[in-house]
Amino acid sequence: MKLIEPRNLKGFRDYLPKDQIPRSMIFSKIKGVFERFGFEPLETPVLEYADILAGKYGTEGEKLMYRFKDNGARDVAMRYDLTVPLARVAAQYQNELPKPFKRYQIAPVWRAENTQKGRYREFYQCDVDVVGSEVGIADAECVAMVEEIFLELGIKKFVVKINNRKILNAIMLSAGVAEGKILDAIRAVDKLEKVGAKEVTSELKENAGLNTKQAEQLITLASAKVTNINALKTFVEENLLKQPQATQGLKELSSVFIALKAFGVKNAVIDLSLARGLDYYTSTIFETIITETEDSKKYGSVAGGGRYDQLIKLFTGKDIPAVGISIGIDRLFAAMQDLGLIKNKGIVSVLILNIEESLQTEYLKMLNTLRKAGINAELFYTLADIKKQFAFAEAKSITYGILLGLDEAKKQSVTLRNLETRKQRTIKQKSLLKELQKLLK
Amino acid sequence: MKLIEPRNLKGFRDYLPKDQIPRSMIFSKIKGVFERFGFEPLETPVLEYADILAGKYGTEGEKLMYRFKDNGARDVAMRYDLTVPLARVAAQYQNELPKPFKRYQIAPVWRAENTQKGRYREFYQCDVDVVGSEVGIADAECVAMVEEIFLELGIKKFVVKINNRKILNAIMLSAGVAEGKILDAIRAVDKLEKVGAKEVTSELKENAGLNTKQAEQLITLASAKVTNINALKTFVEENLLKQPQATQGLKELSSVFIALKAFGVKNAVIDLSLARGLDYYTSTIFETIITETEDSKKYGSVAGGGRYDQLIKLFTGKDIPAVGISIGIDRLFAAMQDLGLIKNKGIVSVLILNIEESLQTEYLKMLNTLRKAGINAELFYTLADIKKQFAFAEAKSITYGILLGLDEAKKQSVTLRNLETRKQRTIKQKSLLKELQKLLK
Numbered sequence: 001m002k003l004i005e006p007r008n009l010k011g012f013r014d015y016l017p018k019d020q021i022p023r024s025m026i027f028s029k030i031k032g033v034f035e036r037f038g039f040e041p042l043e044t045p046v047l048e049y050a051d052i053l054a055g056k057y058g059t060e061g062e063k064l065m066y067r068f069k070d071n072g073a074r075d076v077a078m079r080y081d082l083t084v085p086l087a088r089v090a091a092q093y094q095n096e097l098p099k100p101f102k103r104y105q106i107a108p109v110w111r112a113e114n115t116q117k118g119r120y121r122e123f124y125q126c127d128v129d130v131v132g133s134e135v136g137i138a139d140a141e142c143v144a145m146v147e148e149i150f151l152e153l154g155i156k157k158f159v160v161k162i163n164n165r166k167i168l169n170a171i172m173l174s175a176g177v178a179e180g181k182i183l184d185a186i187r188a189v190d191k192l193e194k195v196g197a198k199e200v201t202s203e204l205k206e207n208a209g210l211n212t213k214q215a216e217q218l219i220t221l222a223s224a225k226v227t228n229i230n231a232l233k234t235f236v237e238e239n240l241l242k243q244p245q246a247t248q249g250l251k252e253l254s255s256v257f258i259a260l261k262a263f264g265v266k267n268a269v270i271d272l273s274l275a276r277g278l279d280y281y282t283s284t285i286f287e288t289i290i291t292e293t294e295d296s297k298k299y300g301s302v303a304g305g306g307r308y309d310q311l312i313k314l315f316t317g318k319d320i321p322a323v324g325i326s327i328g329i330d331r332l333f334a335a336m337q338d339l340g341l342i343k344n345k346g347i348v349s350v351l352i353l354n355i356e357e358s359l360q361t362e363y364l365k366m367l368n369t370l371r372k373a374g375i376n377a378e379l380f381y382t383l384a385d386i387k388k389q390f391a392f393a394e395a396k397s398i399t400y401g402i403l404l405g406l407d408e409a410k411k412q413s414v415t416l417r418n419l420e421t422r423k424q425r426t427i428k429q430k431s432l433l434k435e436l437q438k439l440l441k
Numbered sequence: 442m443k444l445i446e447p448r449n450l451k452g453f454r455d456y457l458p459k460d461q462i463p464r465s466m467i468f469s470k471i472k473g474v475f476e477r478f479g480f481e482p483l484e485t486p487v488l489e490y491a492d493i494l495a496g497k498y499g500t501e502g503e504k505l506m507y508r509f510k511d512n513g514a515r516d517v518a519m520r521y522d523l524t525v526p527l528a529r530v531a532a533q534y535q536n537e538l539p540k541p542f543k544r545y546q547i548a549p550v551w552r553a554e555n556t557q558k559g560r561y562r563e564f565y566q567c568d569v570d571v572v573g574s575e576v577g578i579a580d581a582e583c584v585a586m587v588e589e590i591f592l593e594l595g596i597k598k599f600v601v602k603i604n605n606r607k608i609l610n611a612i613m614l615s616a617g618v619a620e621g622k623i624l625d626a627i628r629a630v631d632k633l634e635k636v637g638a639k640e641v642t643s644e645l646k647e648n649a650g651l652n653t654k655q656a657e658q659l660i661t662l663a664s665a666k667v668t669n670i671n672a673l674k675t676f677v678e679e680n681l682l683k684q685p686q687a688t689q690g691l692k693e694l695s696s697v698f699i700a701l702k703a704f705g706v707k708n709a710v711i712d713l714s715l716a717r718g719l720d721y722y723t724s725t726i727f728e729t730i731i732t733e734t735e736d737s738k739k740y741g742s743v744a745g746g747g748r749y750d751q752l753i754k755l756f757t758g759k760d761i762p763a764v765g766i767s768i769g770i771d772r773l774f775a776a777m778q779d780l781g782l783i784k785n786k787g788i789v790s791v792l793i794l795n796i797e798e799s800l801q802t803e804y805l806k807m808l809n810t811l812r813k814a815g816i817n818a819e820l821f822y823t824l825a826d827i828k829k830q831f832a833f834a835e836a837k838s839i840t841y842g843i844l845l846g847l848d849e850a851k852k853q854s855v856t857l858r859n860l861e862t863r864k865q866r867t868i869k870q871k872s873l874l875k876e877l878q879k880l881l882k
Contacts, residue, residue, distance in 0.1 A: 006533035006756040009488055009517060014530055016537070017481035017544065024482055036812045038789045038819030040458035040837065041465055045563050046487065046519075046549065047453060047507075051445055066488075068509035071553045076450060078487075089455055092447035096457070098836035099829075100822065103458065108487065112512045122486050135822045137805070262805030315447040348479045364578070364703030371477045378479030381541065381576045388540075395539035396481065 011113065011121030017396075022342045023333055026153060027106055030126050030327065033148045034104040037141050039128050042103040044085040050075040056084050056311070058279055064111040078110040082127040083280075083308070083324065090131045090322070091315030100132035106329075120330065127305075129324030131312065136255030139284045139307060142325040143256075144263040146288055146303050149327065154341045157291045158302075161271035162256070165281050165306070166249030167232075168222075170240045171272070175218035181208045183279055189222050190275035193297065197223075227269040229257045235272075252283055276306060283307035286325055290335050299335040303327040346397025349440050350377040351419075353389050353403050362404065366414075366432075373433055375440065393419050400436065404429075452554065452562030458837075463783045464774055467594065468547055471567050471768065474589045475545040478582050480569050483544040485526040491516040497525050497752070499720055505552040519551040523568040524721075524749070524765065531572045531763070532756030541573035547770075561771065568746075570765030572753065577696030580725045580748060583766040584697075585704040587729055587744050590768065595782045598732045599743075602712035603697070606722050606747070607690030608673075609663075611681045612713070616659035622649045624720055630663050631716035634738065638664075668710045670698045676713075693724055717747055724748035727766055731776050740776040744768040787838030790881050791818040792860075794830050797846050804845065807855075807873075814874055816881065834860050841877065845870075 008014060015023060031041075050067050057065075057080060066078035079085060082105045090101060106126045113119035128145060130138035143160050150158050168189075169182055177185045185208035192200050197219050204215040226235045232250060240246035253270070260268050276285045285306035290299045305325030312320040336342050350370060352363050363379050370377040378398070380389045393401060403415040403424070414432050417424035427435055449455065456464060472482075491508050498506075498521060507519035520526060523546045531542060547567045554560035569586060571579035584601050591599050609630075610623055618626045626649035629641050638660050645656040667676045673691060681687035694711070701709050717726045726747035731740045746766030753761040777783050791811060793804050804820050811818040819839070821830045834842060844856040844865070855873050858865035868876055 003758050004492055004756050006493070006529040007490065008486065008533075009490060009511075009515065012486035012488060014486070014534075015482075015484035016530075016534060017483060020482040020484050023484075035788050035817050036815065038817060038837075040788050041456075041461040042458060043456040043461050043464075045449065045453035045455070046551070047450055047563070049448065049450060052447070063512075066511065070450075070507065071504075074450065088447040089457075092449075092455075093457060098833050102819075110487070122488070133822050137820070137822050258802070259805055262802050263809050315445050317444050347476050347481050361699070361703050364700055368704050374477065376476050376479060378543075379578065381574050381578050392539050396479075 009121070011115040011119065013120065013122070017347075018344065019333075021345065021347055023329075025345075026329065026333065026336075027126070029152050030149055030329075031104070031106065033145050033152065034126075034128050036148075037102075037128075037145050039102045039104040042086070042089065042105050043107070044079070044082075044089060044105065046079050046108075047076045048079065048085060048088070050077040052088050053077045053080055053084055056280065056314075057081070058277075061111075064113060066110045066112060079107070080111060081109050082107060082125050082326065083129070083311070086127070086129055086131070086324075087312045087322070088315060090312050090320060094316065094320075097131075100130050100138070102128075102130050104128040124329045126327040126329050127324055128326075129322060131322045132320060133323075134309070134321040136252060136257075136284075137259045139252075139256045139286075139323050140259030140263060140265070142305060142323060143260060143268050143286060144265050146286075146325060146327065147265050147267050150267075150288075150290075153332075153336060155290060155292065155336070155339070158267055159289055159291055160265075160268045160303075161274045161287045161289070162253070162268055163271055163274040163285050164249035164253050165283055165285060166245040166252070167236070167240070167272070168249075168275060170236075170243035170246035170249065171218065171221045173243055173245075174240055175221060176210060176214040177208055177218070184208045185210070185218070186275045187277055189218070189273060190277050192219070192222065192273045192275075222273045222275075224272055226272050229254055229270070232270055249283070256284055276304060280308040280311045281306040282309040284323060290339075292339055299338075300331055301328070302332045302335060344397055346399070348376045348378055348396050348398045350375055350400045350402060350436060351389070351393045351396075351398045352377065352379040353386065353401050354380040354383050355386065355403060356405050356409075357383055358406070359404060359409060362409065366402070366404070366429075369433060370436070373437070375433075375436060390419070400439065402432070450562070452556040452560065454561065454563070458788075459785065460774075462786065462788055464770075466786075467770065467774065467777075468567070470593050471590055471770075472545070472547065474586050474593065475567075475569050477589075478543075478569075478586050480543045480545040483527070483530065483546050484548070485520070485523075485530060485546065487520050487549075488517045489520065489526060489529070491518040493529050494518045494521055494525055497721065497755075498522070499718070502552075505554060507551045507553060520548070521552060522550050523548060523566050523767065524570070524752070527568070527570055527572070527765075528753045528763070529756060531753050531761060535757065535761075538572075541571050541579070543569075543571050545569040565770045567768040567770050568765055569767075570763060572763040573761060574764075575750070575762040577693060577698075577725075578700045580697045580727075580764050581700030581704060581706070583746060583764060584701060584709050584727060585706050587727075587766060587768065588706050588708050591708075591729075591731075594773075594777065596731060596733065596777070596780070599708055600730055600732055600737075601706075601709045601744075602715045602728045602730070603694070603709055604712055604715040604726050605690035605694050606724055606726060607686040607693070608677070608681070608713070609690075609716060611677075611684035611687035611690065612659065612662045614684055614686075615681055616662060617651060617655040618649055618659070625649045626651070626659065627716045628718055630659070630714060631718050633660070633663065633714045633716075663714045663716075665713055667713050670695055670711070673711055690724070697725055717745060721749040721752045722747040723750040725764060731780075733780055740779075741772055742769070743773045743776060785838055787840070789817045789819055789837050789839045791816055791841045791843060791877060792830070792834045792837075792839045793818065793820040793843045793845070794827065795821040795824050796827065796844060797850075798824055799847070800845060800850060803850065807843070807845070807870075810874060811877070814878070816874075816877060831860070841880065843873070 188203040288303035307323040401417040629644040729744035748764040842858040
């Protein structure tokens, strides 16, 4: 028989329990925050008709899509993000959803990325969006949730950068970018922090039709140190008075910051250089970076999003405003590992050691009692070498061991061992459950 | 602009919040039971190399697989079940996993089923497996978990049918089925309850090479009313003494039932007609049916599995015993809906109604206080018609409404309204949080 080599596709990962346990704790904290803010869970299929997803992610994105013909020759594609499926849902069920519709979705997406850059082809997104409201409170809730989540996860230093596409458009126009070239210019400016002014200048000249002077002026404007609303007001008055879009953008951002203040958000700053690559944003945009280390680029953007008031229109023909933010859980998890914020905590609390042949039924009954009381417990299935049993407990980070031999059984007692400290004591069997419940509280 | 029609692929579903909320509560109960029994979470990719999955599910299964060439021309397939990926993982990481390896996985799988029969092409499985142990306690834990889960979900009447492939093989052999035809005969007997003795007889004649007399004898044996271990012992002595496999199977089932008894399991019975369609089972097999209604076939099999001691060998060349059970959550959910066990419970507890322009900041601050205290709360974003706001609360099954108008604001008070009973009372603002915490406990 020829063996099949057990292996993963490049860019795809298994999460073994030691990673999946902390990962799923992070998911449940994120879920908790989303729900506290009034967002409800939605689930959409992994496969969609390809035309639902196509044409929304730019030419680059299009190439990365997992798209194929199914058994019925339908043109289908795997979920590329969680925003476009939400837009479809918002259109498809517009008469039965609450208005506004506040939903979250935590699910994997697929992109055939270049794995040599350390990118993955399957990764999770945690998305939260408000559909059907244009008020700044919705935008502010997105930012407040990110702050809440990061603090709950133990990340103390981070910044949520905020900008507004209308202000960015005004900057572009005032620097001489033609209307039709704005998206190209935005894509160039988006790389400012990553690649520096020099490269962005040449990209602006090449793709956005600017001359050197215009490109430099644009970069100067986008790099202006404007971090709060008052500074932004002055900046608009000084530089963008001729652009009505700028005034509108300023008004929108002001209402976002009023809500942020009421929510007590501390880590939000305006950043005029923030552009975001995706085409569909129309107003507020966000991006979150972790600043725990000196190199602020180290972990990349771990949460980003914005307002996309035109996307749902592709399905409905009507303007339906929407705003959302997406947390890149895999990047966040990697950052937390690097920062030592992931604790190696097991899920199982108690292991009954299997040390006496004649007590098998006793072990099973004791196990059953613990489980019925809500304790995560196991029995080592076989009368194996005790070292093997301890190794098993260690592999699963089990804290407590229970030893019941013939001696203990005669005296109706049991030995309770802390497997980490290796301290143990013998107690009455009838007080075991209470004792464990006290220890595990 | 041509609109894109928002729609799902046939056999694929969206779960809107009103379904996803109870569904995710069921997931978390199932997870809780799995963890209480010492099982840890594993996650594997949706896409696998096709050769990992191919040839494991029979010719029928093979046809239903979502298999395609990816952008790099690799032959890939979407997850068809959670057992084969587990077998791959068990082989791939054999030196780093705890022994035995007890894992659960709750995740969707894809099969291009005939949707006209009401089948879905994307559905969830909740799988729990023990890899690396041949003792009957492992099998018994699978059954005990299913019983625990069903009881927790409020399903009172159900039966976990148990059989053993070795006993089934012995029955086949003693009825004259040739060694090479055993799997065909098993597949025929598997349909006994669904299609009746007559059709199974003709299938046995057609596919398993039996004559009418042999087929009838086989059906008589497989239909024998043997429901407990003592009856099975007598049955083996009377009918299968010449088959050494039967004695082995009896021994295995006995040890499973000893553990089941110690666990206090009440809903497990032996059923000699239980066969299970899949090829890879080698010993114990299980199937669970809900018997709350008169028609026991109404909901189909909602949880099934068994022991597959040869599957992992395809990847390792070594025998590695394994046993597991899979809960069909979508069928279970449908059954629970039908039985009225799904309560329409919202996730959001409190809505602050937006009734006064000048109090917007007050609303936001109050909202923030509630959320920081761990209460799932919302503010209606805009000063809209109150009927619209009540409709929003109803759509999300929000229980409590908070009304703060100018009158209340002057008196530092607030009106707390039960949106279901429509009863309301005015209390001091400073006691609002405590009052809500009491109500929501």
